[in-house]
Amino acid sequence: MRRLLLGSDPRLPRMLGYWAATCLLYIIGGILLLLSVRAGAADQRSALIVVAMGSAGVTAFALLVRASAALGIAPSTLAIWQAMYAMAINVGAYVVTGPLRGVYLIFLLVVMVFCAFSLRPRHTMLLCTYALGMLGATMLWLVATYPATYPAYVEGVHFASAACALVSVTLLTGEMSKLRLRLKRQKEDLVAAMTTIGKLATLDELTSLANRRHMNELLVAQERRLEPAGEPTCIALIDLDFFKSVNDRYGHAAGDAVLRRFSEAARSELRAQDVLARWGGEEFLLLLAGTPLAQAVTVVERMAARVAAAPVTVAGSDVHITFSAGLAERRHGEPFADTITRADKALYSAKSNGRNQIGVG
Structure with missing residues (x-):
């Protein structure tokens, strides 16, 4: 049963663990969105569409993670796809939530933090640019279309706060990624050194026979x-x-x-x-x-x-x-x-x- 669920790829359990964590965040975000509907702060139909899209995305990515080895999808590529989709869902939730929309800007930061575990610094920087571009375009559209509900000053403050936080988190996650890669290389060097030491401890250097x-x-x-x-x-x-x-x-x-x-x-x-x-x-x-x-x-x-x-x-x-x-x-x-x-x-x-x-x- 474990092999059926997790497969034989040693990386798959870790990838499914990350997916489970993101699934929990989707659930929390969905619950907050439905509570906003109940409080009259969000449109019910629009909120249900966002929740449905989030649920569909979670299911689709579970299948993609499980079949990634067979499909030849690299873990980093799959992580980028999941991050981009999660950011889009967060921006969608921002649009339909109304006065409480600022809470979903925090989820964007969480997405960026998750990227530190699987992406290189240049990838997280590109995702930050993607998030800010999508968020900025959405806010401009909201200000132009619904100026009474989405005042320019409020959206400007939201965007400036989100931009500062996203850029800061991106830089920090970039440093974490560099540290993770450096530790990985050091581990590989240590394993190679231990292998060499093991050989030296058991082999005669001149003849390559056992000592x-x-x-x-x-x-x-x-x-x-x-x-x-x-x-x-x-x-x-x-x-x-x-x-x-x-x-x-x-x-x-x-x-x-x-x-x-x-x-x-x-x-x-x-x-x-x-x-x-x-x-x-x-x-x-x-x-x-x-x-x-x-x-x-x-x-x-x-x-x-x-x-x-x-x-x-x-x-x-x-x-x-x-x-x-x-x-x-x-x-x-x-x-x-x-x-x-x-x-x-x-x-x-x-x-x-x-x-x-x-x-x-």
């Missing part, structure tokens, strides 16, 4: 997760072979290039559930959730082949990358720290046996 801190968080979460009985998880510790000699011979910039190339090549062989993190220096940790040991060996072998086939060109020479790896399957209920220790021992064994191979612990 050690984030991997530790994943391991803790994995330990707390209730895994189905028999679901295997493997850990692989990977160490680039002879990385120190690359740094010593070609410099740290070349070493950084090797790390980035390894990262790119290794990631291309990972599955959706695999997570590779830079564990420290030239050492990396691979989390293979839901993977038995034999399948984990296959994944690491594919990585090794892809990495070996992606040399880095340094000072005109191709530097081929190989790595040694230690694999361990987590035992049921075993802390990951113990699994990593076993993987580390398997890595040490692989390096001791000549490197560029996979040890299993």
Whole structure:
């Protein structure tokens, strides 16, 4: 029912909230107009026409707000239409109310205040010009047609008061609109900054892999997760072979290039559930959730082949990358720290046996 009434557009509830507020103002204005009729200050037929037009406008704009997304009507455009119509209804009520007509000039100010929430300053200025032009033309017509009922002096005072109030409110709402837009931009900048900080907190800047801190968080979460009985998880510790000699011979910039190339090549062989993190220096940790040991060996072998086939060109020479790896399957209920220790021992064994191979612990 909520989806039927409010739709899926997140802006629609807010727009309908503004519509409900304007609807309440229409109701109050209509009641005041009918009370003026009862007091003999307003013509009944003319007042009923204004009330009917207001009711029709409220209904029409409710439908337009609900269908605005489907019709491609921007919220700002719809707000301008509603404001222009509300101003026209207020001027109509001013014409038919008689001695108490000045009260409807206040409603014009309320319309302008509402515009501060959805329109830019130039739009509110245009609406102010529209309201004053329509009000001034109407007052001139009333003075020329019914001079006894609408004296020029009284209409002049009404217009001057309305003009001062409308211009002042328009300027204030313009400043409010600027402040609202500035706060919106600051919020967007803050969200972007928080997103960047979040990435920096979880990613290694050089390789764009998960960093050690984030991997530790994943391991803790994995330990707390209730895994189905028999679901295997493997850990692989990977160490680039002879990385120190690359740094010593070609410099740290070349070493950084090797790390980035390894990262790119290794990631291309990972599955959706695999997570590779830079564990420290030239050492990396691979989390293979839901993977038995034999399948984990296959994944690491594919990585090794892809990495070996992606040399880095340094000072005109191709530097081929190989790595040694230690694999361990987590035992049921075993802390990951113990699994990593076993993987580390398997890595040490692989390096001791000549490197560029996979040890299993």
